[in-house]
Amino acid sequence: MTAPSAAFFAQFDDDKLVAADQAHYLHGYHLFDDHRENGALNIAAGEGAYIYDTHGNRYLDAVGGMWCTNIGLGRAEMADAIADQVRRLAYSNPFCDMANVSAIQLCEKLAELAPGDLDHVFLTTGGSTAVDTAYRLIQYYQNCRGKPEKKHIISRVNAYHGSTFLTMSLGGKVADHPAEFDFLKDHIHHISCPNPYRAPDGMTEGDFLEFLVKEFEDKILELGADKVAAFFAEPIMGSGGVIIPPRGYHQRLWEICRQYDVLYVADEVVTSFGRLGAFFASEAVFGMQPDIITTAKGLTSGYLPLGACIFSERIWKVIAEPNRGRCFSHGFTYSGHPVSCVAALKNIEIIERENLLAHVADVGAYLEQRLQSLAELPLVGSVRCQKLMACVEFVADKRSKALFPEELNIGEKIHLRAQARGLLVRPIVHLNVMSPPLTITHAQVDEIVDSLRDAILETAADLQRSGEYAGH
Known part of the structure; x- marks a missing residue:
């Protein structure tokens, strides 16, 4: 598994891809208004736990594709x-x-x-x-x-x-x-x-x-x-x-x-x-x-x-x-x-x-431990993790567990800030869900948790400035 070269990405005209995607491709769970306005993140390559968009930007795919890239991408065998x-x-x-x-x-x-x-x-x-x-x-x-x-x-x-x-x-x-x-x-x-x-x-x-x-x-x-x-x-x-x-x-x-x-x-x-x-x-x-x-x-x-x-x-x-x-x-x-x-x-x-089941026992315990450190952050109501299935649930008030209005789409806000840091998590309204490849390392767990922490803190600060979050 090797990272693609700059020449590989030079072949793509992203504007044309976006236009063709918007004109012809009905996605699963297609959000019509958002897709019409913002297009999609067009993925061109992957190796191990990472995927690359058509511009060559690299993302740690903590979603594991769709709960599925268990042995990692790009395996020659x-x-x-x-x-x-x-x-x-x-x-x-x-x-x-x-x-x-x-x-x-x-x-x-x-x-x-x-x-x-x-x-x-x-x-x-x-x-x-x-x-x-x-x-x-x-x-x-x-x-x-x-x-x-x-x-x-x-x-x-x-x-x-x-x-x-x-x-x-x-x-x-x-x-x-x-x-x-x-x-x-x-x-x-x-x-x-x-x-x-x-x-x-x-x-x-x-x-x-x-x-x-x-x-x-x-x-x-x-x-x-x-x-x-x-x-x-x-x-x-x-x-x-x-x-x-x-x-x-x-x-x-x-x-x-x-x-x-x-x-x-x-x-x-x-x-x-x-x-x-x-x-x-x-x-x-x-x-x-x-x-x-x-x-x-x-x-x-x-x-x-x-x-x-x-x-x-x-x-x-x-x-x-x-x-x-x-x-x-x-x-x-x-x-x-x-x-x-x-x-x-x-x-x-x-x-x-490769004895990946034993590896999951080890790295999964580490993910559970590191993710729990997010529980103290603003916006975070619950952190749920067992081995390599994880979720952070966001709330407007920690004491009452009250949710943000659905139209605020808090999970998406945090996901986009994580994406800007090279991390992909899956937003589901009030949630960020993760299911990384079984091959993930301790260092990559740190990368997930640190990037997500920064994304949550930035989102909380922005919402406080706009008056959409009281900071409870």
Whole structure:
């Protein structure tokens, strides 16, 4: 991995790129007015934990692309593995009675890494399609069991499960449900976000846990246990603000799922492949055994699109019962794409060979420690970090935890000041979220925290001068 030369950047006409982008490119989460006025930050290159814009400015990408550049950018051996597979077999039909070697090898490896009896894999094109597949698999499973009424799904406020029609309906972020879009409402229900910082006044963390457990059981009983099919949960909520639930939360809700014959779906699109120091976090970090795990992002470290829905022997035995003449009529043209699967296999090899899970345990503890030093700053209400998932929540008043008006967009203000210092964090209204590559060093952690500290202090001073912040 080497930094690009000045000659590389000289080829770009940024004015033309901006004009073409504004004229033709509809981005994910496109902010029409802002994009029309300011354009986008056009990225041309990347190496390790850094990316470069078309002017050659370098940024430490503390967002990790989109929670995904786990092994870092620009790996020559990854490029070679991908190129070799393209030459050998660029594509293969994934349907019915055809398979390709790299897809088979990857499914075998995922079954080895996944906890318990999660031995069966459906390969998808990304996280949204993995969650979509899990939903369809659950419907299929319940119908095969002779339980066609058992279709209700429980999710959570502030959850994010993808951006297809179905998965965005499963999600529970208010900002992701604008009036201009339609959403599925029947059979999908949302319970409280397990955010200890926003627990009702006077509740200890233990009290809050009991409240959440009771709320979940009450929702199952309200709907009818014979009607509830599954519970979808991220081990740590990602886009909802790096919400780390009270200790024991996942174990307790998993026990209730077992009691009422409800499938537990762990959406590990973000938390798997090392971000929390394990290949999968459900059992290794949170001590529970889900029925289904969805994964993507770190599966290939973002080098190519790929996702997976990994499910249990219990489900397999029902859907694949012999002599039923059944067909699982679901699939994607690019399911099990041989080049993407080779990228995933090489990615896993690198994580294992370089002992990156142990590195995450070390550097993640250091990030947790350094970020907590920001808690004393003005504007900072909460600092949440577990290994390489982190979030700083900004408030107008530390005592009351009152938020700034949404239109102030405090997270964006701080993000832009950090960007000017060569640091990229992800702004989500009142939050700055971080998920750096697993390869990040202690020195780069210092760079993140020091630059973010300066950006927060500068923003606080500007808001005080303008009268928009009282300094509480």
